[in-house]
Amino acid sequence: LPSSYLRHGQLSTTLLGSFVCGLALTNQHTILILVFTSVLFVFHKDRSALLRPKRMMVLFVLFAMGMTPYCYLLLAGSEPPMGSWGMFQDVRGVVRHLLREEYGTFQLYTSGRAETPHNTTTFEMLEKRWKRNFSDFWNTLMHETEGTGAVLFVLGLIFLMRERDQNKFARGMYLIVYLGLYMLLFSSLANLPDSNFYDDILRRFWIQPKQVVFIVIAHAISTSVQRTTSSHICRVFRPIICGVIVVVQLMKNFPRRNMYNNWVV
Incomplete structure (x- = not known):
């Protein structure tokens, strides 16, 4: 919108x-x-x-x-049902x-094991959160894109920054500002302790910034194809490339994310 x-x-x-x-x-x-x-x-x-x-x-x-x-x-x-959250x-x-x-x-965590030692300063605490959260986001992105995500994302940013159409440039800046604010603010507030269990919880919140990253990646791929091929070939190859990317993602990530037989969830 x-x-x-x-x-x-x-x-x-x-x-x-x-x-x-x-x-x-x-x-x-x-x-x-x-x-x-x-x-x-x-x-x-x-x-x-x-x-x-x-x-x-x-x-x-x-x-x-x-x-x-x-x-x-x-x-x-x-008349709250059994197991409902909160008193209303x-x-x-x-x-x-x-x-x-x-x-x-x-914030994400309020009790239990302390996130940092009690003598930790606010800046040290934020620095620890930024390092952990940015690192986790980056590693997850690189894993899901077979190491190509960073290059394509940077390429997409370059295309957006050099966009001559003012409307397209504004939409690109909108995505970049949102991504920057999300990563900065969320990483500052995400105070989960270090553990594999909490890491999985943390990654649920990467859905929104990943959407932006993959939009930028899609822009990089689309623009690259458009600039290196004729318009007719471009119309043919762009949906093929998108289809291949979707299939690769499904083959790589669906088996470990499939909760069909997880009756607990």
């Missing part, structure tokens, strides 16, 4: 986007980073048209409507759930 607005600038896109942002926030706290980046770029493009009291009110109402799934918790909380008999229970207080607001 932000990409569509950056391209066309239609008001209907901002209205739908405002609702979707609210709806997305009912699923995952990390969506806040995407929402912030989207709002930043949309208002930068057309702040004069959007910063009007009536329009701002409409956007806020649509955003609030997107978060209405939380209202269901009050209804369901009157009152508004305080909904707020506790909204802020994820049981697990820690804007």
Whole structure:
């Protein structure tokens, strides 16, 4: 939606986007980073048209409507089923759930084994988190792309930075800023202890930044094919390359990610 607005600038896109942002926030706290980046770029493009009291009110109402799934918790909380998470008999229970207080607001871990020694400074703690999380993300990316991900990602960044079309350039910057903010903020807040179990939990949160990385990689492949072949050959080879990449990914990652027979999950 932000990409569509950056391209066309239609008001209907901002209205739908405002609702979707609210709806997305009912699923995952990390969506806040995407929402912030989207709002930043949309208002930068057309702040004069959007910063009007009536329009701002409409956007806020649509955003609030997107978060209405939380209202269901009050209804369901009157007779909570066994094993349900949280107590929703009152508004305080909904707020506790909204802020994820049981697990820690804007962090992943709240109790048990200490993440770092008690005499560790804040900077040392953040440095440790950055090194661990960036390293894990990088190693996972390289493993999943057979070592080609870094080269293709850098190539995609170069193509985006040299893009002459202003709309395409803005969409590229949107992806890069979002990726940078996500990695910086999430890596600062991801305070899980070191262990194989917690490493698997951590990797669940790499889905969003990986989407950006693979979009940039796809741009690198598409642009490379387009610049080195004729338009007719390009139309033939691009879907073939995409198909090969998808098949390779499935063959490599599906067997170890397949939970079909995992009755615990």
